[in-house]
Amino acid sequence: MEVRRTTVRDMRRSNRSVILTSIYREGPLSRQELTVRTSLSAASVSNLVAELIAEGVVEEAGSVESEGGRPRVLLRVAPTFRYVVGAEVGETRVRVELFDLAMNVLARADHPISTPTPAEVVKHVLEGLSSVITASGIQPQQVLGLGVAVAGVVEDNAVVDAQTLGWEAVPLAEMLAKGTDIPVHVDNGANMLGQAEMYFGAGRGATDAVVALVGSGVGSALVAGGSSYRGTRSSAGEWGHMTIVYGGRQCRCGALGCLEAYVGAEGVLDRYREAGGLVEGDEETAFVELLSSTSEPAATIVADTIGYLAAGFANLVNLVNPERIVLGGWAGLALGEKHLDELRAEVGKHALRRPYAQVSIVLCELGRDAVALGAATLPVVRLLRDGGALPH
Amino acid sequence: MEVRRTTVRDMRRSNRSVILTSIYREGPLSRQELTVRTSLSAASVSNLVAELIAEGVVEEAGSVESEGGRPRVLLRVAPTFRYVVGAEVGETRVRVELFDLAMNVLARADHPISTPTPAEVVKHVLEGLSSVITASGIQPQQVLGLGVAVAGVVEDNAVVDAQTLGWEAVPLAEMLAKGTDIPVHVDNGANMLGQAEMYFGAGRGATDAVVALVGSGVGSALVAGGSSYRGTRSSAGEWGHMTIVYGGRQCRCGALGCLEAYVGAEGVLDRYREAGGLVEGDEETAFVELLSSTSEPAATIVADTIGYLAAGFANLVNLVNPERIVLGGWAGLALGEKHLDELRAEVGKHALRRPYAQVSIVLCELGRDAVALGAATLPVVRLLRDGGALPH
DNA sequence: GGGTCTTAGTTCACGACCTGGAAGAAGGGA
């Protein structure tokens, strides 16, 4: 039973949330447009908006011609009402960025790390946090929240398992909270990149989508009915470890024939090497090299990769019937920029006709640095959900 | 924007819905237990329950010892408040069943069909409807709704595509509505079987689950966050056409290497035949025969089937992180009854450790005749959602 | 420049709703 009672107060919060979310996500809107979209009465919109303006969450932003009468006053979420901070914890660095509510970057702090122990990471995130706050000249109280993205399984703001960092059961949010009064949210990196694309990139407007990330490894973020789908215990979206070639190549997860073993950059290069190809330089250079090579074995490997990836996409199309699949990750983008049409066509060969006709396959728009941006949206989403009420 | 405004009236409806749903799904409850579960005030519970009793939706059903004082009066949804009808449209027959709200079957009508044209099916469903109403001696006005399950893609109560019946774009609900005043709901057969299991069978209590159906073909019903997940355009759940052996066996959908081509009864028997096995009698007999055969090739085929099915399960486990997978369908049950433990172990080889540890794999409890039952829950779910308000 | 039209936004009385508290009725056990 997770159905919840409703009280008289929930009503106002819920309506504030509806209005605020509309204003935030559908650009500047007039009160009149809000009455239409929310189907609230003009009186209520006026009332609620007045309250939001009085609190400073919303502000008027110019006006626009009406249909012959008094002009409509546009409303937007005040970008400087509060600020949000996003952090990306990678294997080799910690990046912290401060945004206003319009998600403009106001300050950034990068810090390389050698041994990413939890204590080390906590220290650098907190240092980055105060550094970006100072750099942007705002008050700490003006920061709405800190979102942290970690590559690994995250449950309830705690990192449960992060193989690349070698972490297990690290209560990251709790540890960070000891060093700051700012509310802390922790989530999975792939989900955060997905969230960024869904809010500000190629996923805008879609309610059922998958953001598929192909880098050295392969992952995805699922969006169902407008919000991120996490599964029972937050580990949904492990698309990379879907068996696609039964009994096939060994994957680093231990299983055989995972998608990742075929389309992850590492797997692709392994396959190229086995076919006699020459792999030089770091993974990324080599991968890009492979993509632009005109040699016969390289072309075969690339074509095969497209085929495997297409089968992986088709599995998503058939199983979850998304309206959009957004391909990202550095290897995914590199591949997609050259071969998107082939990929689309190939998906059609593996997917069922109907769901295939309903899906559009596009590339990420935000590049790979959007992880911190995505993490920073966590406190924003909370603000919108609570109708502009501040935490505590 | 699918967030909806809330008005002062939605509040009462929503609270009625919360109470009614609790009573229906969590068995007879006393008012006192309702105040705890819903966190509504005792005054409101009393008030709302009185209203529901006055309308006849809820009734008192005995009492139970309290903690020393006045006994608690138990409440239940009045089984005879209204009745619901479920229909299953198959290739060879139409089955119509009438239930009370406790989902006891009160009457059943089966009708064989030779050429399942839409007109024919409409005729038989309507005949079945009036036949079960007459047989059970109730008034047509007492029937809350008719749910119809069709094997095929259903969008907005219209059958979009049903290959086995050879239908395309059949507005079934609309056609049926011309012959009856009872509200008609149409949905996909696999989803309805899934719904039945989720409400009354092996899925009870789970909020993130997959009901996997293996018969001659293979399908599934996804349940996310407590309700059925349909995807953008209602065709989610096509698990059977997930590529599992890239470039593998031809599937009847046209693609290569679909799960269905390996674990659907038809595919299994084909593989057995190719391995030199002797397939006699109809599909079902032959399949059961194969399962109990002790010959070496048969054992291999069965073991392979378990392996492929396990990979298909593992893909679900990794991608959607369900708390439960319910295996059904006649072939699935036959296989599961003998080999469930092997299947579970095999899934562990393909799935990631964490999500695998969080899932339980169980068999359907309701048998394959639960399709009409599932379809009949459609109007019940509507009733619960609307807090007991009758349609129209 | 003044009147008028049109559309946008505001104000206010009203009815619907939940809550908390208090008082009491109901039903059983000691």
Place this chain on the structure above:
DNA sequence: TCCCTTCTTCCAGGTCGTGAACTAAGACCC
């Protein structure tokens, strides 16, 4: 008979969205 717990009833208090009447602000016309 007394006590205890579970409902029920009632009322004042507070919140909310709504419809209707009202004000605001431009455009247009003479």
